[in-house]
Amino acid sequence: MQSVVIIGASHAATETIASLRKQGWTGKICLIGDEPSLPYHRPPLSKTYFSGELDANKLLLRPESFYQSHNVEIRLGQRVAQIDRSAQSVELEDGTQIAYDYLVLATGTRARQLPLDGTDAPNMHTLRTQADVDQIRAQVSSKSKLLIIGAGYIGLEVAASAIKLGADVTVLEAMDRVLERVTSEAVSEFYQNLHRAEGVDLRLQTSVTSFEHHNGISLAHLASGDTIEFDLAIIGIGVIPNSELAAEAGLVCDNGIVVNEFTQTNDDRIFAIGDCSFHHNPFYNRHIRLESVPNAVEQAKVAAAKICGKDIIYDQLPWFWSDQYDVKLQTAGLCQGFDEAVIRGEPADRKFALFYLRDQQLLAVDAINSPVDFMIGKKLIASRLPLAASSLHDTTIPIKTLLG
Numbered sequence: 415m416q417s418v419v420i421i422g423a424s425h426a427a428t429e430t431i432a433s434l435r436k437q438g439w440t441g442k443i444c445l446i447g448d449e450p451s452l453p454y455h456r457p458p459l460s461k462t463y464f465s466g467e468l469d470a471n472k473l474l475l476r477p478e479s480f481y482q483s484h485n486v487e488i489r490l491g492q493r494v495a496q497i498d499r500s501a502q503s504v505e506l507e508d509g510t511q512i513a514y515d516y517l518v519l520a521t522g523t524r525a526r527q528l529p530l531d532g533t534d535a536p537n538m539h540t541l542r543t544q545a546d547v548d549q550i551r552a553q554v555s556s557k558s559k560l561l562i563i564g565a566g567y568i569g570l571e572v573a574a575s576a577i578k579l580g581a582d583v584t585v586l587e588a589m590d591r592v593l594e595r596v597t598s599e600a601v602s603e604f605y606q607n608l609h610r611a612e613g614v615d616l617r618l619q620t621s622v623t624s625f626e627h628h629n630g631i632s633l634a635h636l637a638s639g640d641t642i643e644f645d646l647a648i649i650g651i652g653v654i655p656n657s658e659l660a661a662e663a664g665l666v667c668d669n670g671i672v673v674n675e676f677t678q679t680n681d682d683r684i685f686a687i688g689d690c691s692f693h694h695n696p697f698y699n700r701h702i703r704l705e706s707v708p709n710a711v712e713q714a715k716v717a718a719a720k721i722c723g724k725d726i727i728y729d730q731l732p733w734f735w736s737d738q739y740d741v742k743l744q745t746a747g748l749c750q751g752f753d754e755a756v757i758r759g760e761p762a763d764r765k766f767a768l769f770y771l772r773d774q775q776l777l778a779v780d781a782i783n784s785p786v787d788f789m790i791g792k793k794l795i796a797s798r799l800p801l802a803a804s805s806l807h808d809t810t811i812p813i814k815t816l817l818g
């Protein structure tokens with residue numbers, strides 16, 4: 415009987431299992447994951463799970479019965495140490511060999527570490543797994559001074575969740591605005607004002623040079639010469655794709671594991687999907703690596719189809735969401751390279767959208783508490799219709815009329 419082995423037990427893996435069986439795979443499926451629990455929703459880790467609004471038992475992506483009914487051999491708490499492509503097998507750290515006909519790499523990413531003194535103390539954290547949040551939650555209370563390094567999505571979401579818990583929150587960002595890597599100045603400014611209004615001490619252009627822990631007191635030394643005392647710190651400065659396993663097996667890697675439009679690597683029996691894959695996106699005509707659940711899910715469907723002998727090309731528009739306080743951001747597309755940013759609505763109302771155009775074509779939209787702008791924006795990007803900035807800006811023109 416033929417066998418699919420999946421490495422990494424999270425969003426991409428779970429969808430692969432569901433899609434394989436749906437598309438008629440009757441062979442074996444073996445899921446290997448190095449975390450101890452069944453695959454769980456990662457987005458709530460910085461949001462409702464952090465703030466205590468979501469219980470651990472609500473975190474699972476699928477109940478245990480799903481894996482039984484889909485006839486999956488599950489190996490949790492086990493790490494794949496290497497791939498032997500000529501033997502078509504993987505080796506676990508304990509030496510166990512598992513043969514495959516098709517191998518799916520869904521190894522995701524890991525948190526980037528800050529290469530500074532003092533980051534190895536028990537009150538210094540990164541946030542990627544449920545175990546990370548459980549450790550942080552055991553240390554954080556309404557009396558805590560929480561220091562967050564990095565004002566990307568995770569840093570800002572944690573700041574909002576910790577404010578809900580009543581903690582005293584400071585966020586340090588080395589760049590001159592928050593979310594600089596992913597959005598425009600107008601959206602950065604909105605989030606800066608939002609966090610400050612909610613009580614976060616947000617400091618831009620501020621970098622840490624070292625941490626010091628002495629007699630129960632922790633200090634962050636800043637490049638400016640100032641120091642900040644804190645009880646615990648969370649470092650949120652981005653992620654690194656888990657592509658070493660692939661690279662050591664001779665698979666082509668760049669910013670992640672390089673795949674074709676069917677999510678196959680340069681070995682056509684090995685697929686790479688989700689956060690670890692570096693893939694071509696037809697909307698932007700370049701290779702990208704995405705850190706988003708929708709991408710993990712869509713790529714899983716493509717890989718499962720190919721394994722079942724059906725060719726579906728991956729051609730999805732990237733999208734993403736972030737929840738902070740009462741503000742839901744929904745982003746469609748990638749805004750890099752825009753030549754015009756058009757605002758629709760009022761930031762002061764906490765409900766508006768930023769549309770990013772290049773040569774009058776819509777590249778991306780950031781919709782803040784405006785699901786309609788997000789939904790129509792997605793369709794407008796896909797349509798590639800020429801758009802006038804004035805019509806996007808004018809809220810008296812219903813946005814859906816722009817679809818023609």
Ligand code: FAD
Nearest residue numbers: 422424425426448456457494521522523688689705706707
């Ligand atoms: P991952 O979820 O990274 O899982 C990979 C798994 O593989 C991990 O368990 C890893 O330990 C395991 N693994 C790696 N190497 C091995 C090995 N050799 N052997 C065995 N196992 C291995 N996305 C959104 O779209 N919206 C959000 O709001 C959002 N919020 C987020 C909040 C947080 C705090 C985090 C951390 C992420 C968030 N994301 C969000 C991103 C989203 O969670 C990821 O895009 C998604 O988890 C990617 O799924 P994946 O299956 O590709 O990889």
